[in-house]
Amino acid sequence: MLPATVIIVVVVFAVSLVVPPISSAGSASSSGSGSSSSSISNSMDENESLKKTTSSRIVHTKYGSVSGTIEHLDGRHLDPVEAFRGIPYASPPVGNLRFMPPVTGALWSGVKKADRFSPVCPQRLPDIYNETAALERMPRGRLEYLRRLLPYLRNQSEDCLYLNIYVPTQVAGKDNEMSKCGRRGVQAFPINNI
Known part of the structure; x- marks a missing residue:
């Protein structure tokens, strides 16, 4: 059984290399430069709500394609983020895989909607x-x-090997400090049991 430790994963990409500016009036696209394992296409739906909007941007990974949501945090001085929730990073640890090290997850076809939290480990x-x-x-x-x-x-559930990834978005026309700083790595913060 996996340790009952929760890991929050924060992934920060270079906005200038990976995340093209998002505009509410149309669409932008990226040729996928800056990353050999993923290519990104981007467009925003004009009917976006103020709180949570389905992103029409599709991110292609080596396991399949995912689309997330745009999160607007009201009452805070925070920029919107694109959230990809419930992305599997390994096969479910059930059956013969129970009590074993994680095994690479299966590929999926189509676009996986990554808009919901998955179960946490027991x-x-x-x-x-x-x-x-x-x-x-x-x-x-x-x-x-x-x-x-x-x-x-x-x-x-024991089927709990999922990631929640939050990526900063860049509002069109806004000079963002992130675009000047270059590419960021993955940061994992373990949290002790409650």
């Missing part, structure tokens, strides 16, 4: 229903954090 959920008892074991800030996190931890 883990014991914290008992925070009795606020008084919970505050004896943890500070109030951690309790509030767990209350926000708990809905995402309820959907558990």
Whole structure:
């Protein structure tokens, strides 16, 4: 069984090399320069909503094509991001693969819609229903954090080897510091069990 450690993966690409500017009035395209394993085509739907928009940009990987969503974070001073949720990075660890190291995932055909969180690995959920008892074991800030996190931890399965990838978008005409900084690598942040 895999350790019950959650890993948040943040992938930051060079906006100037991989993510072409997104405009709400039309479409842009990229020849896929800067990456030999993926080629990217880009266009935005004109009927985008303010909160969450389905991205019509398709990213081609060596396992198949994916499309995500554009996330607009209201009330914060953050730029929109393109989110790709629930992308499998290995075969499900069930049956003969249970208790074994991860095995490369299968290829898929068509475009995988990467717009939903996949199940998390099985883990014991914290008992925070009795606020008084919970505050004896943890500070109030951690309790509030767990209350926000708990809905995402309820959907558990041994088939839990998925990535959520967030890529910064660049609004057309806006000079973004990311475009000047060059390519970024993958950053993984392990989080201790709850």
